[in-house]
Amino acid sequence: MNRLNWPWLFAILNIVIHLAFYNNLEFHRDELLYFSLGLHPSWGYASVPPLISWLATFIQSTIGFTLFAVKFFPALLSGIFVLLCSAITKELGGKGFAQALTSLVIVCAPFTLRTFHLFQPVHLDLFFWTLVFYLTIRYINARQDRDLTLLGIVFGLALLNKYLIALLIPALFISIFFSEWRMIFKKKSFYGAIGIGLLIWLPNLIWQYSNDFPAINHINKLSEVQLVHVNRLDFLKDLLLMPWMGTLLTIPGLFYLCMHKKYRPVGIAVLLVISALILLQGKSYYAMGVFPILIAAGAKVAEMYCLSKVIRVILVILILGVSIPILPLGIPIYKQDGLVKYFESVQEKLGLTLGRTFEDGTIHSLPQDYADQLGWTELTKLTLLAYEKIPDTSKALIYAENYGQAGAISIIGRKYGLPEAVSFSDSYRYWTPLRFDPDIEYFIYINDELGEDVKSSFRDIEQIGHISNVHAREYGTAVYLCTSPVRSFNVLWSEVLKRVAQE
Numbered sequence: 178m179n180r181l182n183w184p185w186l187f188a189i190l191n192i193v194i195h196l197a198f199y200n201n202l203e204f205h206r207d208e209l210l211y212f213s214l215g216l217h218p219s220w221g222y223a224s225v226p227p228l229i230s231w232l233a234t235f236i237q238s239t240i241g242f243t244l245f246a247v248k249f250f251p252a253l254l255s256g257i258f259v260l261l262c263s264a265i266t267k268e269l270g271g272k273g274f275a276q277a278l279t280s281l282v283i284v285c286a287p288f289t290l291r292t293f294h295l296f297q298p299v300h301l302d303l304f305f306w307t308l309v310f311y312l313t314i315r316y317i318n319a320r321q322d323r324d325l326t327l328l329g330i331v332f333g334l335a336l337l338n339k340y341l342i343a344l345l346i347p348a349l350f351i352s353i354f355f356s357e358w359r360m361i362f363k364k365k366s367f368y369g370a371i372g373i374g375l376l377i378w379l380p381n382l383i384w385q386y387s388n389d390f391p392a393i394n395h396i397n398k399l400s401e402v403q404l405v406h407v408n409r410l411d412f413l414k415d416l417l418l419m420p421w422m423g424t425l426l427t428i429p430g431l432f433y434l435c436m437h438k439k440y441r442p443v444g445i446a447v448l449l450v451i452s453a454l455i456l457l458q459g460k461s462y463y464a465m466g467v468f469p470i471l472i473a474a475g476a477k478v479a480e481m482y483c484l485s486k487v488i489r490v491i492l493v494i495l496i497l498g499v500s501i502p503i504l505p506l507g508i509p510i511y512k513q514d515g516l517v518k519y520f521e522s523v524q525e526k527l528g529l530t531l532g533r534t535f536e537d538g539t540i541h542s543l544p545q546d547y548a549d550q551l552g553w554t555e556l557t558k559l560t561l562l563a564y565e566k567i568p569d570t571s572k573a574l575i576y577a578e579n580y581g582q583a584g585a586i587s588i589i590g591r592k593y594g595l596p597e598a599v600s601f602s603d604s605y606r607y608w609t610p611l612r613f614d615p616d617i618e619y620f621i622y623i624n625d626e627l628g629e630d631v632k633s634s635f636r637d638i639e640q641i642g643h644i645s646n647v648h649a650r651e652y653g654t655a656v657y658l659c660t661s662p663v664r665s666f667n668v669l670w671s672e673v674l675k676r677v678a679q680e
Contacts, residue, residue, distance in 0.1 A: 183273070183276065183277035183280060184259060184260055184263035184276050184277065184279075184280045185260070186280075187259050187263075187277070187280035187281060187283070187284050188256040188257070188259040188260050188280070189256060190284060191255045191256050191258075191259050191283075191284045191289075191293070192252050192253060192255060192256040194255075194284070194290075194508065195248070195251065195252035195255050195290075195293055195294060195508070196248070196249070196252045198294075198508055198509055198510050199244065199245060199248035199249075199252065199294075200244055200245070200248075201509040201510070201511060201512045201513075202509050202512070202513065202547060202550035202551060203244070203550050203551060203552070203553050203554055204244060204247060204550065204553050204584075204585070204588065204589065205295050205296070205297075205546065205549050205550045206549040206550075206553075206580075206581035206584070206650070207295070207297050207549070207581075208247050208295060208296045208297065208584075209553065209580070209581055209583075209584025209585055209587070209588050209589075210580040210581065210584050210603060210604075211225070211229045211230065211233055211296060211297060211298070212233045212236075212237070212242070212247060212296065212584065212588050213580070213583070213584045213587045213588060213597075213605075214227075214229065214230035214233060214604060215230050215231075215232075215233025215234040215235075215236070215237050216234075216237070216587065216597070217230070217604075217607070217608050218230055218231060218234050219384070219607070220380045220381050220383070220384040221381050221384035221385055221388065221391075222391075222603070222604040222607070223391045223394075223395060223603045223604040223606070223607070224391075224392070224395045224603055224604065225298055225338075225339065226298075226336065226337045226338055226339065226340065226381050227337060227381060227384075228298070228301065228334065228337040228338040229296075229297070229298045229301065229338060232250065232301075233296075236249070236250060242588055242591050242592075247296045248294070248296065250296065251292075251293045251294065251295060251296055251300045252293060254293060254300060254301075254304060255289065255293035255300075257304075258283065258289070258293070258303070258304055258307065258469075259280050259283050259284060261304070261307055261308060261311060261469075262279050262280065262283045262307060262469045262472065262473055263276040263277075263279050263280050263473075264311060265279070265307070265310060265311045265314060265469065265470060265473035266278075266279040266473040266474075266476050266477060268311065268314045268315055268318060269314060269440070269473060269474055269477045270477060271473070271476055271477040271480055272480060274476075274479075274480045274483075274489060275476040275477050275479065275480035276476070278426070278476040278479055278480070278492070278493070279426075279472055279473050279476040281493065281496060281497075282420070282422065282423045282426060282472050282476070282496060283423075283469065283472065285421070285422065285423075285496060285497070285500035285501075286419070286420050286421055286422075286423045286468070286472075286500075286507070287418075287419060287420075287421050287503065287506050287507035288419040288420060288462065288465045288468060288507070289303070289507075290504070290507025290508040291507045291508065291546065292465070294507075294508050294509070295546070298338050298339040299339070299462070301335075301338045301339070302335070302338055302339040302341060302342065302466065303465060303466055303469070305331055305334065305335035305338060305342060306335075306342065306345060306466030306467070306469075307466070307469040307470065308331050309328060309331055309332065309335070309342075309345060309349075310443065310469070310470040312324050312327050312328045312331065313328065313349065313442075313443060314440065314443065314470075316328070317358070317439060317440065317442075317443075322364070322366040325361075325364070325366045325367055325369075325370040326366065326369065326370050326373065328370055328374075329369070329370030329371060329372070329373035329374040330370075330373055330374065330377065331374075332346060332374040332378075333373060333374035333375070333376065333377025333378045334377060336374070336377075336378040336381070337377065337378060337381055340392060341463060341466070342466075344450050344453055344454070344463075345446065345450060345466065347449075348445075348446040348447075348449035348450045348453070349442070349443075349446045351445075351446075351449060352441075352442040352443070352445035352446040352449060353442045355445075356441060356442045356445075357438075358442055409455055409458065411461070412454070412455060412458075412459070412460075412461045412464075413455075415461030415462075416451070416461065416464060419461065419462070419465055419468070420468050420471075420472065421499070421500060421503060422495070422496045422499050422500050423468065423472050423475075425475070425479075425492075425496070426471065426472045426474075426475025426476055426478070426479065427468060427471040427472055427475055428471075428475070429474075429475045429478040429479070430470070430471035430472060430473065430474030430475030430476075430477075430478060431444060431447060431448075431471050431474070432478075433474045433475070433477065433478050434447065434470070434471070434474050435448070440474075443470065447467045447470065447471065450464065450466075450467055451464055451467065479492065503531075505519045505520075506531060506532050506544075509547060509550075513543075513547075513551060513646075513648060516543055516547060517542050517543060517648060520532075520533060520542065520543060520544075521542075532544040535548075535650075541648075541650075542647075542648050543648050545650065548648060548649060548650040549581070549650050551646050551648055551649035551650070551651075552644040552646045552649030552650070552651045552652065552654070553581070553585040553589055553651075554585075554589060555644050555645065555646065556582060556585050556586075556623070556644055556651065556654060556656065557585050557586060557589040557590050557593065557595070558593075559641050559642040559643075559644075559656040560575060560586055560590065560595060560621060560623065560641075560656050561590070561593045561595060562641050562642070562656075563621045563641045563656050563657075563658040564595060564621065566641075566658060567619040567658075569618070569619070570596075570619075571615060572615050572616065572617055572618040572619055573596075573617065573618075573619040573620075573621065574599060574613065574617045574619070574620050574621065574666075575595065575596065575597075575598045575599065575621040575623070576598065576599050576600065576620065576621065576622055576623065577598045577599070577600045577602070577623040577624075578600065578602065578623060578624040578625070579600070579602045580600060580602040580603040580604075580605055581651065582598070582600070582623045582624075582651070582654065583597075583598040583599070583600035583602060583605050583623075584598075585598075586598035586623070598623070601677050606677070609674075611674065612667045612670065612671070613666065613667055613670070616665055616666050616667050617662070617666035617667070617670075618660065618661075618662065618666070619658070619659075619660055620634075620635065620658075620659040620660070620662070620666070621656065621657070621658055621659070622656075622657040622658075622659055623654065623655070623656050623657075624654065624655065624657075625651075625653050625654050625655065626655070627640075627655070627657055630673075631657070631659060633663070634659070634662055634663055634669050635659035635660060635661060635662055635663065636660070636661035636662075636663060637659070637660045637661045638657055638658070638659045638660075639657065639658045639659075640655055640656070640657050641655075641656040641657065641658055642655065642656060643655035643656070
């Protein structure tokens with residue numbers, strides 16, 4: 178086989194890998210949220226920009242609401258991503274071996290396996306960051322204004338997907354300003370590209386302004402609840418572990434970019450992004466957008482210094498030999514019980530709780546992303562049992578305490594004929610009804626416990642069941658059927674709405 182075909186081979190392989198194991202677990206908590214957003218297209222949401230919801234709407238209208246529908250696009254993009262990373266290597270001067278090595282590492286790296294396994298803004302974000310680096314390298318090589326225009330378009334789209342790209346923009350500007358490429362700030366095409374990017378992003382910016390910038394509130398809450406647990410030393414350790422064997426390339430790749438006069442602005446931008454995340458106590462995965470450019474540059478270095486075919490073969494065997502055993506860390510190649518046994522075995526043999534520390538710092542039987550992909554079907558079926566007990570469903574309401582629960586009812590529940598759940602969690606609050614006609618007499622309540630406000634509002638309350646899977650993050654979440662409200666539910670609801678508005 179012509180060696181130039183290796184990137185395509187790895188691209189196809191990456192798609193196959195992600196589709197082969199797509200149904201070993203269930204929907205992810207966040208996938209249920211983002212797919213639910215697709216039912217309510219808008220220019221903005223509480224925690225994310227709108228692009229992921231538009232994609233969800235398109236998928237729903239073409240493929241449907243199945244688990245395969247959710248997993249298909251990230252899997253497809255994983256193949257395109259391999260080709261993009263290989264193209265960066267080519268732009269850096271890497272030939273056949275370097276391009277094949279880049280492709281191999283991208284396929285094997287835990288951070289890409291996990292990213293393209295899930296329907297989240299993260300997989301698009303990683304793609305956009307990599308595309309920005311590719312276009313930047315291409316502009317440095319050819320100085321074509323069209324690449325500046327494309328950069329403006331990509332930045333605009335990236336801001337419609339995830340605001341994290343805002344870290345990369347100033348990092349590139351600063352690094353370019355202090356380099357020989359500062360002349361770019363005198364070009365009309367540069368400011369035209371900025372204008373295009375801002376124009377693309379403008380509708381979402383207007384939406385944020387009109388809704389009192391919920392993104393800022395989301396970031397503040399994230400800092401209080403999750404980022405406070407981030408350890409800066411662990412952050413640096415994760416930068417070495419997330420690429421796994423790719424670290425053999427990321428470190429020399431960073432040196433190559435920083436030492437190469439032509440590409441130094443890119444290397445400095447990478448360092449600025451990492452430094453900013455350390456100062457801001459960002460999660461380690463926030464930095465993974467810099468890995469592909471470093472891997473591509475590192476592959477170029479490997480090709481330069483590993484001239485012997487024997488050494489190259491040994492390097493490939495080493496990457497495969499060390500990467501294959503840790504595949505379950507990146508993608509669920511086993512079903513639930515197999516994954517539990519795998520992580521137990523890792524702890525017994527190596528004494529490591531590899532990847533099983535949740536955002537709150539606690540350690541569990543499975544990584545959080547896997548625990549978040551369990552229990553949703555059981556929850557939906559329990560809700561269906563409650564719903565079938567209701568004699569007049571026109572007077573019924575399903576309420577869920579968090580967006581994962583609400584998403585399960587709204588997405589998985591479609592095949593059972595369940596209506597969308599109501600919630601105040603995340604963006605669900607934007608389409609919560611203000612009153613009900615007819616008034617509600619049957620209230621299905623989903624939460625881990627029965628609050629005093631619910632107890633005091635209904636005369637009859639029956640617990641239908643709870644999530645019994647101990648490995649699920651939602652273990653213990655219960656479904657209650659509440660009937661005979663003590664007074665008009667609309668009156669009770671108006672009081673709840675006032676209380677929520679004050680929070």
